[in-house]
Ligand SMILES: Nc1nc2c(ncn2[C@@H]2O[C@H](COP(=O)(O)OP(=O)(O)OP(=O)(O)O)[C@@H](O)[C@H]2O)c(=O)[nH]1
């Protein structure tokens with residue numbers, strides 16, 4: 001599927017840098033190269049994957065725009081799978097812009113967002129899941145996120161989807177053979193059991209994959225961890241400690257924090273967004289009351305809630321109400337101010353907390369903070385679900401497609417065990433095949449492609 005026109009864009013980020021790269025892809029790339037480039041040595045036809053030293057000249061005036069290195073990558077051995085020209089010039093924004101303008105005047109048109117990657121997909125260099133992995137790699141914020149993206153780019157997810165499609169196709173073939181050979185509209189019991197077994201294997205694998213999205217989402221977007229507790233227990237002090245900077249105001253007065261404040265740090269490869277909140281206490285101050293309303297909202301939207309108690313004072317009704325309000329959530333409980341004399345009596349802690357690990361910490365000295373980070377990390381993993389899959393889904397589009405395929409396959413399964421006519425079962429199987437194909441792009445509309453690539457940057 002060779003594209004008729006040649007696209008061009010600055011491939012390096014905006015701003016100044018050591019070098020800037022202007023890339024052109026399409027059937028005119030080689031001609032544009034010869035039009036603009038004057039080699040230092042005797043002119044020759046470009047050989048693929050070589051660097052040539054010389055100058056870029058303005059096509060209308062002949063003025064030297066920059067001294068450059070030029071590479072020509074002959075199709076299909078380039079990122080886009082098309083003839084590609086790369087001009088490595090000096091990395092000033094004005095230079096890059098002038099060279100790009102020259103390339104455009106020589107016959108290219110400006111590339112849209114992600115158009116080079118889109119062409120790589122259209123030319124069959126990579127499938128859609130891999131194209132999306134390119135963007136995932138570029139925007140990865142943690143080592144784990146990058147790891148997953150590299151796995152996807154390497155075709156890990158594509159292989160998993162390919163295997164699922166092959167298994168569905170197997171069943172479909174057997175079923176169609178049944179349809180052809182059976183006199184009546186019925187499938188033999190023995191072969192029906194066999195098909196059902198295979199179908200169950202496929203749905204189990206899909207379940208495994210969709211369950212991995214919990215981890216994938218957290219790796220990509222980060223986990224939300226809300227710090228809550230009654231007033232003055234040291235939530236803001238803890239928040240600052242976890243961030244390693246004085247971000248929130250700390251004072252000896254109860255009711256210091258009123259709004260919620262959030263900031264991200266990385267804990268063992270996972271981006272974690274900590275949220276400091278207003279302390280819970282009886283108050284008539286409308287601002288503080290509003291802050292407390294926000295606490296409940298924040299806690300409800302959290303992946304993990306950290307409840308902070310004050311070890312230097314007794315357990316109170318306020319502490320109890322906070323514990324009760326967070327019942328059923330993924331919790332980490334810490335007793336702060338452990339550098340002071342312990343007053344809080346463990347035996348007064350409510351039932352809900354019995355048997356649970358309660359971490360002594362001091363936001364003042366930093367004691368117990370590592371153990372707390374550890375506990376937060378474990379709680380995040382617990383709340384996002386155990387990931388048993390070797391392939392981790394990070395993309396919502398993929399999860400939705402897999403869930404739809406799952407529904408079709410379950411319908412097929414029910415139809416098969418309920419003795420439904422094989423034609424109907426085959427219909428559901430074909431639907432599942434199509435939906436699985438959306439992940440890798442075998443079956444996907446222009447509209448979906450537009451939506452996916454519009455999130456890419458220009459030049460990628
Ligand atoms: N000794 C000691 N004091 C602490 C510790 N953590 C916090 N404090 C002190 O406790 C007081 C309250 O700390 P904050 O961090 O503002 O408490 P908070 O829970 O955010 O308070 P509000 O925002 O009012 O709900 C301050 O005077 C802190 O210096 C600790 O681990 N040990």
Ligand SMILES: [Mg+2]
Nearest residue numbers: 235236256257
């Ligand atoms: Mg505070």
